[in-house]
Amino acid sequence: MRSYLLRRILFFIPTLLVISLASFVILINSPGDPVERMMQAGGTGELIPSSLLKNQRAEIRHRLGLDLPVFYFDIHSVNDEGLAKYIPAISFHLTNQFHRWLFGDGINSKGIVRGDFGSSYLSQQPVSGLISDRIGWSLFFTLTSIIFAYLISVPLGIKAAANKNSAFDKSSSTILFILYSLPAFWVATLLLMTFANPDVLHIFPASGVKPVAGYPADANFFQRLYLSIPHLILPTICYTYSSLTFLSRLMRNAMFEILDSDFIRTARAKGLNEEKVLWKHALKNSLFPVITVFAHVFPAIIGGSVIIESIFTIPGMGNAIYQSITTQDYPVVVAVFTITGLLTAIGYLVSDILYAWVDPRISFSK
Amino acid sequence: MVKENNNERIGVFPKQLAKRKTFRLAKYFIVLISFTAIFAGWICNEKPLYVKYNGLNLFPALSLKGYTEYSDDKGSPKRLIYSSVNWRDLQKEKVIWCPVIFSPGKSDWSNAQYKSPFDLQTYSENGAETVADYKKRHWLGTTKTGADVFSGIIHGARTSLTIGIFSMAIAGLLGIFLGAMAGFFGDHKVVVSKSGLYSSILLGLPLSYFYGIYIQRFDMAMPGEPISFSALQLILASACSIYGTYVAGKYSGQLINFKKTSFLQIDQLISRGIEIFNSIPRIVLVITLSALSRPSIYNLILIIGFTSWTEIARLVRAEMLKVRTSEFILSAEASGIKTVRQIFLHALPNVAIPAITAITLGVASAILIESSLSFLGIGVPADVVTWGSLLNEGRQNFSAWWLVVFPGIAIFTTVTSINILGDAFSESIDVTKR
Numbered sequence: 001m002r003s004y005l006l007r008r009i010l011f012f013i014p015t016l017l018v019i020s021l022a023s024f025v026i027l028i029n030s031p032g033d034p035v036e037r038m039m040q041a042g043g044t045g046e047l048i049p050s051s052l053l054k055n056q057r058a059e060i061r062h063r064l065g066l067d068l069p070v071f072y073f074d075i076h077s078v079n080d081e082g083l084a085k086y087i088p089a090i091s092f093h094l095t096n097q098f099h100r101w102l103f104g105d106g107i108n109s110k111g112i113v114r115g116d117f118g119s120s121y122l123s124q125q126p127v128s129g130l131i132s133d134r135i136g137w138s139l140f141f142t143l144t145s146i147i148f149a150y151l152i153s154v155p156l157g158i159k160a161a162a163n164k165n166s167a168f169d170k171s172s173s174t175i176l177f178i179l180y181s182l183p184a185f186w187v188a189t190l191l192l193m194t195f196a197n198p199d200v201l202h203i204f205p206a207s208g209v210k211p212v213a214g215y216p217a218d219a220n221f222f223q224r225l226y227l228s229i230p231h232l233i234l235p236t237i238c239y240t241y242s243s244l245t246f247l248s249r250l251m252r253n254a255m256f257e258i259l260d261s262d263f264i265r266t267a268r269a270k271g272l273n274e275e276k277v278l279w280k281h282a283l284k285n286s287l288f289p290v291i292t293v294f295a296h297v298f299p300a301i302i303g304g305s306v307i308i309e310s311i312f313t314i315p316g317m318g319n320a321i322y323q324s325i326t327t328q329d330y331p332v333v334v335a336v337f338t339i340t341g342l343l344t345a346i347g348y349l350v351s352d353i354l355y356a357w358v359d360p361r362i363s364f365s366k
Numbered sequence: 367m368v369k370e371n372n373n374e375r376i377g378v379f380p381k382q383l384a385k386r387k388t389f390r391l392a393k394y395f396i397v398l399i400s401f402t403a404i405f406a407g408w409i410c411n412e413k414p415l416y417v418k419y420n421g422l423n424l425f426p427a428l429s430l431k432g433y434t435e436y437s438d439d440k441g442s443p444k445r446l447i448y449s450s451v452n453w454r455d456l457q458k459e460k461v462i463w464c465p466v467i468f469s470p471g472k473s474d475w476s477n478a479q480y481k482s483p484f485d486l487q488t489y490s491e492n493g494a495e496t497v498a499d500y501k502k503r504h505w506l507g508t509t510k511t512g513a514d515v516f517s518g519i520i521h522g523a524r525t526s527l528t529i530g531i532f533s534m535a536i537a538g539l540l541g542i543f544l545g546a547m548a549g550f551f552g553d554h555k556v557v558v559s560k561s562g563l564y565s566s567i568l569l570g571l572p573l574s575y576f577y578g579i580y581i582q583r584f585d586m587a588m589p590g591e592p593i594s595f596s597a598l599q600l601i602l603a604s605a606c607s608i609y610g611t612y613v614a615g616k617y618s619g620q621l622i623n624f625k626k627t628s629f630l631q632i633d634q635l636i637s638r639g640i641e642i643f644n645s646i647p648r649i650v651l652v653i654t655l656s657a658l659s660r661p662s663i664y665n666l667i668l669i670i671g672f673t674s675w676t677e678i679a680r681l682v683r684a685e686m687l688k689v690r691t692s693e694f695i696l697s698a699e700a701s702g703i704k705t706v707r708q709i710f711l712h713a714l715p716n717v718a719i720p721a722i723t724a725i726t727l728g729v730a731s732a733i734l735i736e737s738s739l740s741f742l743g744i745g746v747p748a749d750v751v752t753w754g755s756l757l758n759e760g761r762q763n764f765s766a767w768w769l770v771v772f773p774g775i776a777i778f779t780t781v782t783s784i785n786i787l788g789d790a791f792s793e794s795i796d797v798t799k800r
Contacts, residue, residue, distance in 0.1 A: 011638065018642045030658055075572050075580060088576040177789075181782040183734050185741050186774035189757060193764045303649030307738050311761070321650065325657040325744060337646075337654050345645040 001360045008352050012345065019341040020112070023334050024098050028070060030330035035060050037121040037328075063108055064118075065100045069093040117335035122327055127335045131317065135339070137209060138309070138316035141232075142301045145239035149297070153244050154283075154290065157251025161259060161286075162278055173252070180245040184304050188238045188311045195234065204230050207313040235312045242304065243297045247290060254286040261285075288358045295351030299344040389790045392783035399780055403524040410466040410517035413448055418460035426453070427464055454491045467502060468514035470521040470751040477504060478512035480766040507768035509759050515768060518751040519776050525752045526780065529667055529736045530729040536671025538725045541678025546717070548636035548679070549686020550709055556630040558612075563628065565615025566608045573611065574604030637683070640676045648673055652735055656745035666745045670732050678724040685717040692716075719791060726788035730781045737777050753777050 104111030740754030760769030
């Protein structure tokens with residue numbers, strides 16, 4: 001098992017490499033010239049002589065490192081003219097854009113390994129500051145919805161499995177199947193239309209995560225949470241229900257298998273009451289697959305956050321990626337992409353380690 | 367034990383029947399929605415099916431040409447362009463309209479500003495404005511510009527199903543290919559020469575990049591024109607250069623007496639690749655990619671197709687692992703049947719049902735992704751009306767409930783029917799789930 005854990009953690013390195021490469025490829029392929037975008041955003045509207053403009057452009061280009069080669073090596077033709085263009089050549093570059101993006105150049109940028117994602121085209125502020133303001137809300141919703149989903153789906157799945165083919169089992173699985181096919185953005189819009197609409201029912205506020213006037217200055221964390229609760233209910237429902245359906249189906253099926261096994265029959269045969277068999281003997285063993293799919297629930301919720309956050313205007317990362325896509329602010333897009341990839345990879349790692357912990361028979365090649 | 371089985375059978379029977387009923391309903395609905403998707407242009411179109419104009423028999427809704435040439439009273443040649451002519455005010459001799467006389471996304475200013483299905487709606491023909499009767503009403507209301515919602519939903523089915531089916535065709539081919547490779551060959555079946563392997567990684571891959579991708583920039587069109595990328599050249603170039611360098615490496619290794627061989631761990635390679643690929647949240651990846659590319663349905667199909675093959679590949683691999691050790695494959699191998707034949711004729715038909723299940727469920731999720739993207743206004747061109755874009759218009763004005771409810775029902779019923787179909791497939795394999 002130790003060797004499994006070691007190999008699993010080592011496998012994290014190529015994952016990180018691929019995520020960073022994918023982000024970098026997306027960054028350098030984003031449409032538009034970053035220099036132009038930066039000059040437009042920072043421009044004062046004064047007429048600058050074109051020669052100066054050219055110098056300025058070259059200066060920005062140099063500062064951003066855009067005049068460097070793209071990658072560590074570069075495959076190209078020997079010569080662009082004549083037949084020589086069909087002969088390949090390779091050249092190596094120690095200083096390049098990818099290296100600089102990863103590790104920084106020590107003067108202007110610190111690199112993404114130290115949390116520097118460059119600066120936004122629009123606000124000219126560092127992207128990392130923008131992300132760190134927003135990551136809190138995303139994580140808050142992701143974690144609360146995962147907790148709620150587990151709290152509801154586990155008892156639901158057990159009850160359905162214990163009374164197989166009963167009315168409860170049938171109705172709950174039908175409702176869950178319907179919920180499973182309901183698109184989150186439709187549910188969100190319907191909820192808003194019904195419960196946050198001055199014409200119908202105006203119970204919840206339509207947008208944002210805190211009162212319009214803001215929090216009182218001396219409010220502590222719990223008071224702030226209390227003030228925010230009306231804003232949080234509808235988004236939490238939308239975040240929770242899709243993973244809820246998935247989890248309770250899984251829980252029900254896992255429980256079925258466990259209830260068929262020999263040790264449950266032994267427990268019943270020795271005269272334990274049904275409650276104890278279910279909640280003590282069966283539950284423990286059927287929880288394993290449910291806990292370990294944590295990794296599959298996590299990316300789904302992060303992905304869904306893009307839609308839910310933009311509908312409820314929650315200042316989280318999903319909303320950040322949506323807004324920066326509409327304003328073509330690519331450094332923010334790439335930063336969110338990298339961070340969600342990193343979070344998901346960590347989620348997979350944690351769930352694999354959990355799995356190895358609960359089921360030590362696992363091997364890496366399986 | 368026997369008694370239990372009997373109980374089980376009695377308990378299962380009515381449930382199976384109920385299931386079969388929902389399954390049949392879902393099947394009919396899918397047939398219906400495919401029919402509307404195929405014939406959307408004839409069901410909902412502001413162009414008439416048949417028109418007699420100036421003595422000419424025209425079929426504007428069916429025409430592929432889009433215009434007709436005729437000469438007016440004075441004999442001068444004129445051109446009637448179907449998409450720009452106002453068919454209602456045209457002096458027609460005879461006309462047969464489509465069942466629904468509105469095109470999607472076309473504004474109808476007399477019914478603008480969110481007319482509900484129950485509001486008083488007006489209709490103008492030949493310059494005279496009347497209260498619309500049932501045939502000329504917007505059955506499911508209108509948007510802000512007066513565009514018909516019903517027509518949008520019918521045409522949205524076409525967009526959704528096109529994207530769902532074609533993207534899953536790509537994902538299915540890729541997933542079945544990679545999954546079958548991983549499952550059939552496993553880690554200990556393919557033996558390669560080490561020198562050949564090294565040379566094809568170190569030399570073959572750069573060469574295939576050079577001849578497959580880099581060289582193509584010389585053949586490209588003028589700057590500004592879309593890049594015409596030849597995938598065939600890429601495949602040919604990489605096959606030639608990788609195999610060529612492998613053979614060269616193998617024999618040059620034999621020359622210097624380096625004859626070591628090793629297993630090519632295809633299963634490890636593909637499984638780890640899938641794991642790495644899965645660690646990027648799919649919706650975030652799709653949104654990012656479609657934000658970078660030009661909004662078009664074609665691009666969206668490619669993006670969704672190339673990001674959703676992993677589930678199919680995993681399922682096919684798992685089934686293939688079971689099939690590979692089965693007796694009929696062993697006997698096929700023992701009787702000297704070629705590997706390619708073994709895979710295609712003996713192994714693949716046995717993984718067809720899991721693959722079809724995964725592809726069916728994938729179509730549903732591709733439709734969901736497409737509609738969420740167009741709900742956010744990313745990826746689909748602005749002039750294409752989809753279920754998601756109608757919902758997005760409903761978000762602007764919550765009193766227009768018909769803009770939220772009807773497209774949502776369309777998405778929901780389609781996705782549910784496809785899911786039911788997929789579930790039925792998966793239960794037909796997994797006997798324990800019955």
